Amino acid sequence: EAEVAQSPRYKITEKSQAVAFWCDPISGHATLYWYRQILGQGPELLVQFQDESVVDDSQLPKDRFSAERLKGVDSTLKIQPAELGDSAMYLCASSLSGDGYGYTFGSGTRLTVV
Amino acid sequence: AQSVAQPEDQVNVAEGNPLTVKCTYSVSGNPYLFWYVQYPNRGLQFLLKYITGDNLVKGSYGFEAEFNKSQTSFHLKKPSALVSDSALYFCAVREWAGSYQLTFGKGTKLSVIP
Numbered sequence: 001e002a003e004v005a006q007s008p009r010y011k012i013t014e015k016s017q018a019v020a021f022w023c024d025p026i027s028g029h030a031t032l033y034w035y036r037q038i039l040g041q042g043p044e045l046l047v048q049f050q051d052e053s054v055v056d057d058s059q060l061p062k063d064r065f066s067a068e069r070l071k072g073v074d075s076t077l078k079i080q081p082a083e084l085g086d087s088a089m090y091l092c093a094s095s096l097s098g099d100g101y102g103y104t105f106g107s108g109t110r111l112t113v114v
Numbered sequence: 115a116q117s118v119a120q121p122e123d124q125v126n127v128a129e130g131n132p133l134t135v136k137c138t139y140s141v142s143g144n145p146y147l148f149w150y151v152q153y154p155n156r157g158l159q160f161l162l163k164y165i166t167g168d169n170l171v172k173g174s175y176g177f178e179a180e181f182n183k184s185q186t187s188f189h190l191k192k193p194s195a196l197v198s199d200s201a202l203y204f205c206a207v208r209e210w211a212g213s214y215q216l217t218f219g220k221g222t223k224l225s226v227i228p
Contacts, residue, residue, distance in 0.1 A: 004157075009155075040221075041220050041221070042204055042206075042218035042220045043158070043204070043218050044218075045215055045217075048213055048215060055212070055213045056211065056212055056213050058211075091157055091158065093158075098214055099214055100146065100208040100210075100213075100214025100215060100216060101146055101148065101163060101165070101216070103158075103160070106157050107156050107157045108155070108156070108157045
């Protein structure tokens with residue numbers, strides 16, 4: 001069964017350092033999503049791509065977060081500088097089209113900022 | 115107001131008993147509703163969805179959900195709980211915010227007691 005790959009699985013970083021997460025969606029999936037899940041809460045959408053274009057980044061804290069999907073395939077989410085409040089699970093999901101269902105999630109990256 | 119609400123932070127049920135995890139929604143039009151399950155330090159796994167048609171939807175691992183338009187609810191059910199069902203359960207609704215997106219509830223922790 002096809003999977004969404006994410007790396008690293010776990011990341012510990014010091015406050016004010018830069019950190020990056022990588023996601024490789026299911027082959028052929030045009031839509032890619034990055035969600036942030038704070039402990040005890042549901043996932044919240046950070047950014048949505050359709051191919052290489054950003055469709056929605058209204059909830060992305062752009063002063064410190066950036067996301068790219070240069071060739072419309074894999075994607076990188078970056079935080080610089082990291083803050084204590086960024087500690088969370090970062091989930092990537094993909095879907096065949098942007099119709100809002102049929103998501104497949106990756107296993108996530110657990111970020112701890114110390 | 116939240117688009118989707120899960121009123122219970124935690125549900126405890128004895129193994130073999132029926133389980134219900136509650137979800138209510140507040141979106142206009144015909145809702146697209148979903149249930150996902152999350153095991154510790156893992157991504158979200160799709161259980162089932164309601165798009166249209168029969169109000170009783172059957173999904174993975176013996177789970178089902180009942181769509182009730184008059185009560186704006188989409189409760190997750192299983193006739194006989196297993197210890198292995200213990201996990202976090204998330205209800206989600208598809209919303210239009212310039213693009214189709216899934217908005218998640220805050221989650222309900224299900225504990226099945228042997």
